[in-house]
Amino acid sequence: MIDEIAAHCGSVLRSGSSVLEECYEFLYLVSAASSDGIMKLYESGGIKILASQMPSLQDGKFLLIDGMASCFRLVTGSHLMEISIKLLQLILSRISLDIIYNDYLPELLLTAIARQFAVLHTSLKFDALHLLNGILSPKDTAQFLAALRTLSKDNISDNIRIGIVAVLQNRVAPAERLQALFLAESMVSIYGEDWLINQVSASAVQSPAEMCLLLVLEQSRVEIAVLLNELAYLKYEAPQDTSATAEAIELKRRNVAVACSLVEKIIKLISNIGGNDGNLLDEGTLTKLIHQLNETIMVVLEYLEDAKEHGQKKGDDLLASVRIIGSYLAEVPLACKEKVQNLLGYMLSVEGEDEQSPFYAVCFLLPLLCQITMEIEGCKAMASCGGLKSVIDCFSKLVGPDGYMVEDNGCIFLACDTIMNLLLKNDKIQLTVDESSFVSLLRALAYWSGNTDDMSSMMMAATICALVFDYTSEEALLSCSDFNNTILGSLYELITRCLASSKQDTNVDMDLSEIISAGFSRWVHRYPHIREAMKT
Known part of the structure; x- marks a missing residue:
């Protein structure tokens, strides 16, 4: 009986009945109570109607008739919006995203939810944020992502940027700030690093795009510092034989990986801007960005020093740390020179959680290694830590019969150049291989x-x-x-x-x-x- 009611609720929503509020509330209760109710609602087109009606609910007022009391009353759109978002949360929690992707519904949902994320100024803004993350987090659906990239950025991308800026520049709970970073990382993965900025107009002092970039980097810096500090405590001081500690470590590793990924992409963005003839960012903004990056890199290096002292070489948090160091030093190889040389051998030995021997850490460092081995001092640093063997092992895995999958052939040629640089200077550095x-x-x-x-x-x-x-x-x-x-x-x-x-x-x-x-x-x-x- 409940399933039948849920199946007919879509037609009630579609009719624009004056009992809209009661219908929304009843629909939510029925759908939450029945295991099949949500699927019936979905199959009847309820999710499409919810998404299409959301724009009209914002800041609107609806005249509803209370039949039992025989009187009129006004209901603000915010209450209907709250119920709509709860219904969408329920649908996404009960129906596989694969089904939604196959029906091409994410575009419709994203357009509606992104708009609310941009304009809402209540706690519903965070509900919209969580919904967006729930839809965008699975990045392996190529067909959906390809369709998403073709949509007007005014409909989704810009609204999401506006919402992220609002969350990051206001006093909100740390957990919501972290959710905003997750969403920013998804958007950059979909649209590329340029999503963080727009062309700066000549008269603009600081455009919204610059603000987004600065806020995302600043919050990423804060998250990395906090998360690495908490990870250090959990790994080296907290009881190690409890499931709670293991779960906390795993969660923080995932979170720090997202923050590090964002910083790495911002480094790439700044590098691309540096080679661009257009003046996309003014000198003041670049100075702020570089200052924040320097602070972040120092925190990460200190975390690696701590891990080295504790004999820790395995973990995705360590691998993410090496990756961000490699990205940064590829652009400024002389930065933090003494610390980097002291940690070079250790960084080359870091393994991801699923690795049996170091590979990805070496790949992440290859741009740096190729540059420093052009000079005698860099070759000596590599020779003293056994770096040539690490690069040879990496190269063998890259091109051998069981070659690892890498994004491009760049790693292969960087490894070749590094090996060649070291072998050519052997008479001055005395390699031992x-x-x-x-x-x-x-x-x-x-x-x-x-x-x-x-x-x-x-x-x-x-x-x-x-x-x-x-x-x-x-x-x-x-x-x-x-x-x-x-x-x-x-x-x-x-x-x-x-x-x-x-x-x-x-x-x-x-x-x-x-x-x-x-x-x-x-x-x-x-x-x-x-x-x-x-x-x-």
Whole structure:
């Protein structure tokens, strides 16, 4: 019986009846009481009607008839809005988002809820905030996100930005500020870093877009400082054998990852603006942003120092910390120089919760490592902490037969450049690398070059191979259990091909070609079978 009532409520809502308030209240009670009531309401089109009527409920007044009392009374739209939002919360808690996505309803919901998030000035604003996060949090629905990007930003994006600014610039509970950051992170993930700003007009002192950017970074800085402090207490001082502690640590790790992700994207945004001819942000705003970033990085470095002292190397919070450090130092490699050098070896050893050995931490640091190894001092820092082995292991995982999935090939070439920088300066820094690492590197180079037609990749592989051959010999390599004639033959073929290409192709990188040729002349006598490969 209850299910039948819920199924017919959609038609009552659609009719615009004067008993609208009673219908909303009754509909909520019926739907909450029945396990199938919500689905009946959904199937009858109730969610579409709720979303379409929400704009008319804001700040409106409705003349309702109380039949039992035979009198008229005025009901403000805020009460109807409250019930509408409760109904939407109930629907989203009971119906799979996959069903809603397939019916293309998120766009309709987001348009209505984002508007309320922008204009409401009551506690309902936070209910709208939570609803938006509930809809936008699952980012793996590509079809929905593609459709969302095509919608008018005036309908959703700008309204959400207005709401986030209102939450962050007013005195609200810390939990709601954190929810606002979650929403900002979702929007940046959907629309890109530029969502945080608009083109600044010439007469503007500080546009709303600048305000959003500044507020998001400032709140991210605060959250990172607070969350890392709480994590340090939970990990090193609180009782470790309780489920409550474990759950608290997991929750704070997820939260700090969101805040770090936002800061990382803001770093990327500032970097892109720096290379843009347009003056999107004035000098004063950039100064404020950089000051906040510096404070954030210092807090994160101190957290890593604390973790190092406690012998902690595993955790997604540590991995997020390394990632944000890597992003920042890729832009300003000389910042916090002493602290970074002291922590370099430790950061290269950090593992995510699901990792069996360091990989992602090294990937995050590769832009920095590539830059610092251009100088002797940076190479010495890498040599002293065994950094070359870490990069070799990372490279082997990137290009080997069980290669890790990465966003692009940038990591591969950064690893190559770092390895090459270190090997070229070995006479000044005295690298100590065990033979097993070189064997692993050569195996990876053989596999990589054998599975690509890109000449620049092959030239890079041949260059590193030529430099590694300086440290060993054909006889020594073939004595290794995990190395054989097939691998060596592939490397000989690679070097032979690259030497021939450098003579025939003027587009070949001549610097790399010279390194290969010079190396060949140094070690050819220790690799007697390479001449046979050249003849064939």
